[in-house]
Amino acid sequence: MGLIVQKFGGTSVADAERIHRAAKRAIATQSRGNQVVVVVSAMGDATDDLIELAKKVCTYGGVDTTPPKREMDQLLVTGEQVTIALMAMAIHAQGNQAISFTGGQIGLVTDDAFSKAKIQSINKQRIFEQLEKGRIVIVAGFQGMTADGDYTTLGRGGSNATLVAVGAVLKADVCENFTDVDGIFTADPRIVKNARKIDRISYDEMLELSGLGASVLQTRAVEFAKKYNVPLHVRNSQNETEGTWIVAETPNMEHIVVSGVALKKDLIRVTLKSVPDRPGIAARIFGEIAAANIVVDDIIQNVMDDNTANISFTVEHGELNDVKPIVDALVKELGGKLGPTYHSDLAKVSVVGAGMRVHTGVAQRMFKALADARINIQNITTSEIKISCIIAKEDGPKALQIIHDAFELGKA
Amino acid sequence: MGLIVQKFGGTSVADAERIHRAAKRAIATQSRGNQVVVVVSAMGDATDDLIELAKKVCTYGGVDTTPPKREMDQLLVTGEQVTIALMAMAIHAQGNQAISFTGGQIGLVTDDAFSKAKIQSINKQRIFEQLEKGRIVIVAGFQGMTADGDYTTLGRGGSNATLVAVGAVLKADVCENFTDVDGIFTADPRIVKNARKIDRISYDEMLELSGLGASVLQTRAVEFAKKYNVPLHVRNSQNETEGTWIVAETPNMEHIVVSGVALKKDLIRVTLKSVPDRPGIAARIFGEIAAANIVVDDIIQNVMDDNTANISFTVEHGELNDVKPIVDALVKELGGKLGPTYHSDLAKVSVVGAGMRVHTGVAQRMFKALADARINIQNITTSEIKISCIIAKEDGPKALQIIHDAFELGKA
Numbered sequence: 001m002g003l004i005v006q007k008f009g010g011t012s013v014a015d016a017e018r019i020h021r022a023a024k025r026a027i028a029t030q031s032r033g034n035q036v037v038v039v040v041s042a043m044g045d046a047t048d049d050l051i052e053l054a055k056k057v058c059t060y061g062g063v064d065t066t067p068p069k070r071e072m073d074q075l076l077v078t079g080e081q082v083t084i085a086l087m088a089m090a091i092h093a094q095g096n097q098a099i100s101f102t103g104g105q106i107g108l109v110t111d112d113a114f115s116k117a118k119i120q121s122i123n124k125q126r127i128f129e130q131l132e133k134g135r136i137v138i139v140a141g142f143q144g145m146t147a148d149g150d151y152t153t154l155g156r157g158g159s160n161a162t163l164v165a166v167g168a169v170l171k172a173d174v175c176e177n178f179t180d181v182d183g184i185f186t187a188d189p190r191i192v193k194n195a196r197k198i199d200r201i202s203y204d205e206m207l208e209l210s211g212l213g214a215s216v217l218q219t220r221a222v223e224f225a226k227k228y229n230v231p232l233h234v235r236n237s238q239n240e241t242e243g244t245w246i247v248a249e250t251p252n253m254e255h256i257v258v259s260g261v262a263l264k265k266d267l268i269r270v271t272l273k274s275v276p277d278r279p280g281i282a283a284r285i286f287g288e289i290a291a292a293n294i295v296v297d298d299i300i301q302n303v304m305d306d307n308t309a310n311i312s313f314t315v316e317h318g319e320l321n322d323v324k325p326i327v328d329a330l331v332k333e334l335g336g337k338l339g340p341t342y343h344s345d346l347a348k349v350s351v352v353g354a355g356m357r358v359h360t361g362v363a364q365r366m367f368k369a370l371a372d373a374r375i376n377i378q379n380i381t382t383s384e385i386k387i388s389c390i391i392a393k394e395d396g397p398k399a400l401q402i403i404h405d406a407f408e409l410g411k412a
Numbered sequence: 413m414g415l416i417v418q419k420f421g422g423t424s425v426a427d428a429e430r431i432h433r434a435a436k437r438a439i440a441t442q443s444r445g446n447q448v449v450v451v452v453s454a455m456g457d458a459t460d461d462l463i464e465l466a467k468k469v470c471t472y473g474g475v476d477t478t479p480p481k482r483e484m485d486q487l488l489v490t491g492e493q494v495t496i497a498l499m500a501m502a503i504h505a506q507g508n509q510a511i512s513f514t515g516g517q518i519g520l521v522t523d524d525a526f527s528k529a530k531i532q533s534i535n536k537q538r539i540f541e542q543l544e545k546g547r548i549v550i551v552a553g554f555q556g557m558t559a560d561g562d563y564t565t566l567g568r569g570g571s572n573a574t575l576v577a578v579g580a581v582l583k584a585d586v587c588e589n590f591t592d593v594d595g596i597f598t599a600d601p602r603i604v605k606n607a608r609k610i611d612r613i614s615y616d617e618m619l620e621l622s623g624l625g626a627s628v629l630q631t632r633a634v635e636f637a638k639k640y641n642v643p644l645h646v647r648n649s650q651n652e653t654e655g656t657w658i659v660a661e662t663p664n665m666e667h668i669v670v671s672g673v674a675l676k677k678d679l680i681r682v683t684l685k686s687v688p689d690r691p692g693i694a695a696r697i698f699g700e701i702a703a704a705n706i707v708v709d710d711i712i713q714n715v716m717d718d719n720t721a722n723i724s725f726t727v728e729h730g731e732l733n734d735v736k737p738i739v740d741a742l743v744k745e746l747g748g749k750l751g752p753t754y755h756s757d758l759a760k761v762s763v764v765g766a767g768m769r770v771h772t773g774v775a776q777r778m779f780k781a782l783a784d785a786r787i788n789i790q791n792i793t794t795s796e797i798k799i800s801c802i803i804a805k806e807d808g809p810k811a812l813q814i815i816h817d818a819f820e821l822g823k824a
Contacts, residue, residue, distance in 0.1 A: 016465070020469070053428070054497075054498065057431060057498045057502050057505065058501050060502070060505035060506055065505040067501040068501070068504055071497045071504070072497070072501075074496065074512055075494060075498065075501075077493075078490035078494050081486065081489075082490050085466075085483045085484070085487035086466065088480065088483040089466060089470050089477075089480070089483050089484075092470075092480055092483070093471070093475075093477040094472055099482070100486055102486075104516075104561070105561050105562075149516070149517050150517075
C-alpha cells in the first residue's frame with residue numbers, strides 16, 4: 001500500500017501497443033493496493049516532428065527565422081497532451097478508471113522562461129481527489145503554465161522534472177522512471193561495452209553523473225528528488241528487472257570509490273581575454289548569462305601580470321547562439337583588449353564516487369590512465385565527489401573506456 | 413478601418429505553404445488599417461488522424477471500447493493548438509506580430525457536454541489588449557474549456573461557432589469565413605453541376621439551408637450571427653473573389669422565391685408505435701433525447717383510434733448508437749405495444765426562400781417535380797421559408813437536381 005508515481009518516456013509510449021503495455025503496468029501497480037499517478041512524455045518522435053513542422057513554417061522566402069519561444073511552447077505541449085488522453089483511453093479500454101491532466105490542469109505553475117521554465121508550484125488537491133475515487137491519474141510531463149495562463153515547457157528532461165515534482169508534492173513512496181534501459185550504468189553502455197548496471201547510488205553521485213552527461217536523468221530531477229527525499233527507481237519498461245535505486249547516501253556507500261564515469265560530448269569553451277581584474281566582474285558576467293537561462297558548465301579564471309584576467313567557461317554547443325550576443329556585448333562594454341574566443345569540439349570526461357571523500361589517489365589514477373593513452377588534458381575541475389577533465393571531443397569515447405577500465409568498473 | 417475576424421478551415425491551413433498564404437491574407441487585411449483576429453481549424457486531416465489513433469488505442473484484446481468523451485476532447489483540442497502556434501510563427505516569419513490563444517486562454521467557457529459543448533462566454537479583454545498592441549490575434553477554433561478547466565470541443569462546425577462567437581463579443585464589422593469554395597451555392601455543386609453562387613442571403617434562409625445539409629456553415633454559427641447581427645462573408649481562401657454575404661433580411665430579398673435547395677443524405681426515422689396518448693408524453697420523450705444532446709431533425713405524430721399515438725422522428729445516422737438505448741428504455745417504461753422501429757436509408761430534400769412568405773405555389777411545384785420523376789414522398793414538413801420532403805436515400809441526388817431545375821436556380 002503506497003503512492004507510486006510512474007513515468008513513461010517517449011519510446012515507452014511510442015505506439016498504441018506500447019501505450020497499452022504501460023497502461024497494464026500502471027494497472028498492475030494499482031491492483032497491488034497502491035494509488036498510482038502516471039507521468040508521460042510525447043509519443044516517440046512526436047516532439048521532433050513538431051519541431052520539424054515549426055522549422056518549415058519559420059522558413060519564409062528562403063530565410064530562416066526564429067520562432068517566438070512562447071509559440072514554440074504553445075506548439076510543443078500538444079505532444080504530451082496527446083499521450084495523456086490516449087493513456088487514459090488505454091486504461092479505460094482495459095477496464096479500469098483513469099483521468100488525464102495537462103500541466104495547467106493540475107496547476108503546475110512555472111516561471112515564464114519559455115522552453116526552459118522552472119516549476120514553482122503544483123496544486124495537489126485535484127490529483128488527490130481523483131486518486132481517492134480509485135482512478136489512475138495521468139499527468140502530462142515536460143509542461144506547465146505561467147500564472148498568466150501561457151503554456152511553458154520545462155526544457156530537456158522536463159518529464160523527469162515533472163515526475164519528481166509530482167512525487168514530491170504528493171509525498172510519494174517512490175518515483176519509478178521507466179525507460180528503455182535497465183537502469184543507471186557505470187558508463188554509457190553504447191560507448192563502453194563492459195559497463196555494468198548500478199544497483200544503488202546516492203543522490204549526490206547521481207547529481208554529478210547526470211550533470212556530466214549521463215543522460216537517463218537530468219540534474220534538475222535529481223536535485224528535486226534529493227531536496228524532498230523522494231526515492232527514485234530507474235527501470236526498464238520492457239521487463240520486470242529491478243533497476244537502479246537513487247536514494248539518500250548511506251555509510252556503506254563509501255566503500256565504493258568510483259560509482260561511474262561520464263562523458264559530456266559537445267562543449268564549447270568561451271574565453272574572455274584581458275578583462276580588467278576588479279571585484280564584481282565575474283558576478284556581472286555570469287549574472288547576465290544566468291539571467292538568459294544559459295547553463296554554464298565549468299568556469300576557469302586566471303589572473304595575469306597586467307591586472308587583467310582571462311575568464312573561461314564551457315557551455316553546451318547548443319547554447320552558443322544564445323550566449324554569443326551576451327558575451328560580445330559584455331566584452332565591448334568591459335573593454336576586453338582581445339575579443340572573446342570560442343573554442344569548440346571539446347568533451348569532458350569525469351569520474352564520480354561518494355567514496356572519494358575518504359579515499360585518496362583517485363585523481364592520480366585517472367590522469368595516469370589518460371596520459372598512458374596519450375590523451376591531452378586541457379582543463380581540470382573537481383568537486384568533493386568527482387574529477388573532470390576537458391579533452392578534445394574526438395578523444396571522448398576512448399577516454400571514457402580507458403578510465404572505466406582503470407577503475408575496474410566492469411567487474412561486479 | 414474596422415475589426416475583422418477571419419476563419420481558415422482545415423484545408424486552408426493543411427501545410428506550411430497554405431498557412432503562409434492564410435497568414436499573408438491576415439497581414440494584408442491588417443495593413444489596410446484593420447484590427448484582425450484569425451480563427452483556425454486543425455490542419456487538413458489532423459483531427460481525423462487523432463480520431464484514428466484513439467480508435468486504435470480503444471481496441472483492446474480485439475474488443476472495441478468507447479473512449480471517455482472527456483479524454484476524446486482532451487485529445488482533439490491539440491489539433492487546433494498546433495495550428496494556432498504555427499500560424500503565429502508564420503506571421504512572425506513574414507515580419508509581423510502575432511500571438512496565439514487556445515479556447516481556454518481567451519476564457520471561452522462552455523458547458524460540459526463533451527464533444528458538442530455550447531459556448532457560454534468569452535473574455536474579450538485578453539484579445540483587445542493584444543489587438544491594441546498591434547498584434548494579429550490567433551484563436552483556436554472548435555474548442556473551449558469548462559468552468560472546471562476541462563477541455564471541450566464544440567462539435568461539427570465548431571470552428572465556425574468560434575468565428576461567430578468571437579465576432580459577436582468583439583462586435584466585429586465582419587466575420588470572414590475562408591473555405592475552399594467560392595461561397596454558398598443554390599445547391600451542392602458536387603451534385604448539381606449548374607449550381608450558382610449566391611451573392612447575398614438572409615440569416616433565416618441560411619439557417620434553413622445549413623440545418624438542411626448545406627455543409628459550408630452550421631446552424632449554430634448562423635443563429636449566433638443572426639442573434640448578434642454579425643455580417644458573415646463566406647469566401648474562397650485561394651482567390652480574391654467576393655463570396656456570399658449572409659446578412660439581415662432586406663425587403664428586396666422577397667423577390668427571390670427560392671434561394672437554394674439542400675439535401676440531407678443519411679437520416680434514420682425512429683418510430684414509437686402505440687404509445688399512450690396522454691399529455692406530457694412527447695415532452696418526456698424529447699426531453700430525454702435533448703438531455704443526451706442528440707439533435708432531432710423532424711418530428712411527426714399521428715393519433716390513432718385506440719387512444720394511442722405513433723410518434724416518429726428523424727435523426728442523423730451517426731446518432732443511432734446514442735439514441736437507441738434511450739428510446740428502447742422509454743418504450744419499455746411507457747408500455748408501447750409495438751416496440752420501436754428504426755428505418756434507415758432516408759434522405760431529406762428541401763427548398764428554401766424568404767420569398768415563400770409572399771409567393772404561393774412553391775410546394776405544388778416541388779411535389780410535381782418529384783412526382784414527374786417518380787420519386788415517392790414519405791413525409792413532408794414545412795416552415796415559413798422552407799419545404800422539406802423525406803425520400804429514399806438513393807433518390808436524393810436526383811431529387812436535388814430536378815428540384816433545382818424546376819425552380820430554374822441555375823439561371824442568373
